[in-house]
Each structure stands twice: as structure tokens, then as C-alpha cells.
Amino acid sequence: MKSLLILGAGTSGTMMANHLVSKLPKKEWKITIIDQHKTHYYQPGFLFLPFDIYTTKQIKKNGKKFIPKKVNYIQEKIELIKPKENKVILGNGDVLNYDVLIVATGTDIAPEETEGMSGPEWHKSIFDFYTYKGAKALRNKLRDWQGGKLVVHITEMPIKCPVAPLEFAFLADSYFKHKGIRDKIDITFVTPLDGAFTKPKATEALHYLLEEKDIKEVTDFNIERIDYENNKIIDYADIEVAYDLLVTVPTNMGDSLIQRSGMGDDLNYIPTNKSTLQTKDYENIFAIGDATNLPASKAGSVAHFEAEILTENILRFIKGEPLKEEFDGHANCFIETGEGKALLIDFNYNQEPVKGTFPFPGVGPLKLLEESRTNHMGKMAFRWIYWNMLIKGIHIPFVSATMSKQGKQLDEA
Amino acid sequence: MKKIIANKEIDVNEEGYLVDFSQWDKEVSECIAGECNIVMTDKHWEVIEYLQDKHHKEEALSIRGIKKSGVINIKEFYNLFPGGPLKKSTLIAGIPKPKSCI
Numbered sequence: 422m423k424s425l426l427i428l429g430a431g432t433s434g435t436m437m438a439n440h441l442v443s444k445l446p447k448k449e450w451k452i453t454i455i456d457q458h459k460t461h462y463y464q465p466g467f468l469f470l471p472f473d474i475y476t477t478k479q480i481k482k483n484g485k486k487f488i489p490k491k492v493n494y495i496q497e498k499i500e501l502i503k504p505k506e507n508k509v510i511l512g513n514g515d516v517l518n519y520d521v522l523i524v525a526t527g528t529d530i531a532p533e534e535t536e537g538m539s540g541p542e543w544h545k546s547i548f549d550f551y552t553y554k555g556a557k558a559l560r561n562k563l564r565d566w567q568g569g570k571l572v573v574h575i576t577e578m579p580i581k582c583p584v585a586p587l588e589f590a591f592l593a594d595s596y597f598k599h600k601g602i603r604d605k606i607d608i609t610f611v612t613p614l615d616g617a618f619t620k621p622k623a624t625e626a627l628h629y630l631l632e633e634k635d636i637k638e639v640t641d642f643n644i645e646r647i648d649y650e651n652n653k654i655i656d657y658a659d660i661e662v663a664y665d666l667l668v669t670v671p672t673n674m675g676d677s678l679i680q681r682s683g684m685g686d687d688l689n690y691i692p693t694n695k696s697t698l699q700t701k702d703y704e705n706i707f708a709i710g711d712a713t714n715l716p717a718s719k720a721g722s723v724a725h726f727e728a729e730i731l732t733e734n735i736l737r738f739i740k741g742e743p744l745k746e747e748f749d750g751h752a753n754c755f756i757e758t759g760e761g762k763a764l765l766i767d768f769n770y771n772q773e774p775v776k777g778t779f780p781f782p783g784v785g786p787l788k789l790l791e792e793s794r795t796n797h798m799g800k801m802a803f804r805w806i807y808w809n810m811l812i813k814g815i816h817i818p819f820v821s822a823t824m825s826k827q828g829k830q831l832d833e834a
Numbered sequence: 835m836k837k838i839i840a841n842k843e844i845d846v847n848e849e850g851y852l853v854d855f856s857q858w859d860k861e862v863s864e865c866i867a868g869e870c871n872i873v874m875t876d877k878h879w880e881v882i883e884y885l886q887d888k889h890h891k892e893e894a895l896s897i898r899g900i901k902k903s904g905v906i907n908i909k910e911f912y913n914l915f916p917g918g919p920l921k922k923s924t925l926i927a928g929i930p931k932p933k934s935c936i
Binding site for chain 1: 847848899917918920921
């Protein structure tokens with residue numbers, strides 16, 4: 422019996438278990454998935470939890486529910502990958518051998534990378550919303566907050582869901598308007614990039630949102646430290662931004678397992694072929710989702726499209742056939758803009774987000790790079806799609822794994 | 835769009851970044867640097883080469899990367915390319931600026 426191991430039962434790992442269980446020959450292959458955590462979170466919900474739009478119950482479920490019964494599920498810490506010996510060592514000392522390994526260990530925040538961030542003010546006046554704990558603590562803080570300077574901040578790129586901080590600023594504007602205290606709050610968006618929007622078409626189409634919502638922008642800000650005693654963030658050029666409430670996206674890093682196993686870059690992401698998803702150093706190890714170093718967005722939709730292509734490549738690999746160089750960096754993301762509206766963007770490695778209609782050319786019903794209520798309904802419906810289709814590996818109708826140019830307003834060459 | 839840089843017709847985007855790295859050379863670089871009021875020194879070139887190497891390996895450029903590069907420390911990087919060092923150094927290096935997805 423041959424062994425296929427999946428490390429991590431988050432969005433990517435769970436999808437791969439569901440895809441492969443029906444496709445790998447049962448008599449020859451045993452599939453095992455390992456994760457230290459019991460709970461599966463709907464991570465896009467972390468954006469909504471602070472504003473009481475979603476409840477905690479709506480965004481967490483028992484992870485085991487989504488793992489097919491024919492897949493061996495182990496809830497245990499993963500201590501080490503020994504890629505040269507084809508072995509994985511678990512926290513309890515068990516050693517698992519594999520023929521094929523899929524690494525889906527994701528990314529996490531690393532607030533300790535910035536001086537003053539994870540100190541005594543962590544989750545008191547300095548918050549993240551990229552973890553369940555952080556989003557929930559921030560919800561409790563916002564419920565009582567009377568106003569002041571709200572700073573929404575990105576520490577450094579790359580981060581999971583690069584648009585989430587901007588969505589947070591938009592939703593905060595709506596939230597405080599509805600509470601009737603928007604005039605007591607000053608919202609500033611601070612980014613290491615050269616704008617809240619960094620691509621020409623998006624900047625042109627969307628910059629009005631910042632003006633309309635009175636969100637100030639501080640750009641090219643590379644944080645050096647947080648002076649938590651005096652409530653300010655300070656960058657390498659000694660620029661200071663004062664805050665009363667700091668909502669930051671800390672440095673994102675891959676799992677420390679990758680570092681322990683000597684398989685990652687300096688952010689613990691695994692060097693991976695961007696078209697095939699095979700790791701660059703080991704031919705029987707594949708990586709998917711946030712764990713890779715792909716120059717694609719770290720997002721659930723990317724993982725979903727990758728999963729369809731990786732499934733095919735795993736089947737090709739075990740048959741000794743050449744891998745398909747098919748993944749194009751396709752991402753498809755809703756962006757909440759507040760007041761019951763949202764944007765949708767659809768793009769890949771080479772194509773920046775443009776205006777158009779999705780998924781049906783000329784028809785929609787969703788609009789690309791334009792605010793609409795239908796887009797917002799799409800985002801809200803997505804939670805159901807996630808729990809009931811996406812992580813179960815069910816193909817989303819009319820949405821292909823690679824990006825379609827149809828329905829997009831592209832410049833003529 | 836096209837721009838004349840160092841007497842050569844170069845393809846650039848709306849913000850002046852080169853879109854075809856094969857059109858880059860040191861003269862083009864010096865000319866762009868001049869527009870940013872930067873006079874290139876050996877240290878500048880060392881940084882430019884490091885950035886181009888990272889770009890060709892498709893590795894993300896960040897201030898952290900600079901810190902760990904062994905080429906230069908962050909304060910020096912700011913001194914060499916004042917006012918948005920990554921934005922300016924990538925412009926001069928003929929590679930895309932660090933971006934988000936929108």
C-alpha cells in the first residue's frame with residue numbers, strides 16, 4: 422500500500438483530501454491528513470467578526486466533519502519533515518512514511534517580528550484581525566470604543582488576502598456611521614506600498630472610495646517599531662503616525678515546521694513551481710495555498726483553483742506522466758466596500774484586475790472592479806458556498822481554474 | 835507607452851516603470867536615477883543588482899529582504915534612495931515596483 426500524506430487540514434488540505442479520495446485507486450493508496458487543530462475556521466469571516474456582522478458560530482466548525490471518512494485523519498502536531506528520507510515525524514513521536522507529500526500548512530501572523538507589537542498592549546490597543554482570537558478581541562473592543570484615531574496598518578508584504586486591510590477600513594467607516602459616532606473617529610490607512618491601491622486600473626476606478634469615506638492614506642511606510650507607551654508607530658525614515666486604536670496586519674510567515682525542516686525561504690514559504698505546484702527541491706513533495714512562495718495572492722480562491730490543477734498533477738505524477746504547467750495565478754476575490762456594497766476582482770499572474778462582467782460575459786450578474794449590491798450578496802452567499810461546496814472539493818459552476826478573458830474590458834494590444 | 839531615456843526608445847507603464855527588462859542597461863538606469871536626483875555610486879549598483887537578482891528569481895521584494903540581504907542596512911538604503919526607497923530603487927533597476935493585487 423502506498424501512502425499520500427497531507428500536512429494541514431485548512432482550506433487547501435481539506436480540499437485536496439476531498440478531491441483525491443475519489444480519484445486515487447483505493448486498493449493501492451492510503452490517504453492521511455494531519456493537523457494539530459480541531460477547529461476549521463471560515464477565515465474570510467475574520468473580517469466581519471469585529472463588526473458583529475457574523476457571529477463566532479458562523480465562522481467555526483469541527484474540522485473532522487469535512488474530512489472524508491475514507492481518509493485517515495490524525496489530530497496531532499507535526500514536528501518535522503525529513504524530505505530526503507520521505508518521513509514525517511509527529512509531536513507524539515510517531516513516524517509516518519510517504520510516497521507523495523502535500524504541504525498545506527498555510528501562513529500565520531508573526532507579531533513578534535516587529536518591536537513593540539506583541540508586548541503589553543497586544544489585544545488591548547493593538548489588534549490583529551487575521552486570527553480568530555484577534556478578531557474576537559477586536560470585536561469586544563469596538564463594541565465599547567468611544568472614538569479617536571483608528572489606524573489600519575500593513576506591516577509588510579506579502580500578506581494573506583492583501584485587500585482585507587482596505588476592506589476593514591471601509592467596513593469600519595460604515596460601522597461607526599451606523600453607530601452615529603463617525604465624526605468622533607479619524608481613520609488612517611498606513612501601507613508599506615506606494616498607495617492603498619497599487620495597480621493603475623484599480624487606482625483609477627477605486628480611489629474615490631477613500632475620499633468618499635474620508636480615509637486618510639499614509640504610504641511608503643516601513644514600520645521599524647511601535648512605541649506602545651506613547652501610542653505611535655514609527656518607520657525607518659522616522660515618520661510617526663499616532664493612534665488610539667491600532668489594527669495591524671503583522672508580518673505573515675509560513676509555519677515554523679517549514680523552518681525546522683529546512684524547506685523554506687526567509688519567510689518560511691516553500692519554493693514551489695508556480696505552474697505545476699511541485700516543490701522545487703523534491704519531486705514527490707507538492708505545496709498548495711498559503712504555504713507556497715508563489716507570486717500569487719494568498720487567498721482561498723487561489724487555493725481552490727490550485728487544488729483542481731494539483732489534483733490532476735498528483736494523478737499524473739503517480740502514473741509517471743509529465744506534469745501539467747497549468748496554474749496561472751488565478752484569483753477571484755470579493756472586496757467589501759461598506760454600506761451593503763462590494764467589488765469583485767478576477768485576475769492572474771499577468772492580468773491586473775479590470776472592469777467587466779462575471780461569470781457570464783456581458784451579462785454578469787456580478788460586476789468586476791465596480792461597486793454593486795449584487796456583489797455584496799455574492800460575498801455573503803460565499804460563506805455557504807465555502808462550507809458546502811468549496812472545501813468539499815465540489816467544482817463551482819461557470820468558474821474555471823484558469824482565468825477567462827471573456828467579459829473583461831482589456832486594452833487592445 | 836514609449837519614453838526616450840538615454841536617447842533610447844523604452845517601453846514604460848503609466849508610472850514610468852520599464853515593462854521589458856531586456857531594454858534596461860546602465861545608461862538607462864543612470865538617466866532614471868538622474869530624474870530622481872540620485873547620482874549612482876558603487877553601493878547603489880550593488881543594491882540594484884541584488885534587486886534584479888531577486889526579481890528574476892520571482893522572490894518578493896521587501897524591506898525585510900533588504901535587512902537580511904547582507905548588501906546594505908535599512909538606514910543606508912533610505913539614504914541611497916530617499917523618499918520611498920523600494921519604489922525608487924525598483925524604478926532605477928528596471929523592474930516592477932512592489933504591488934498588491936489591486
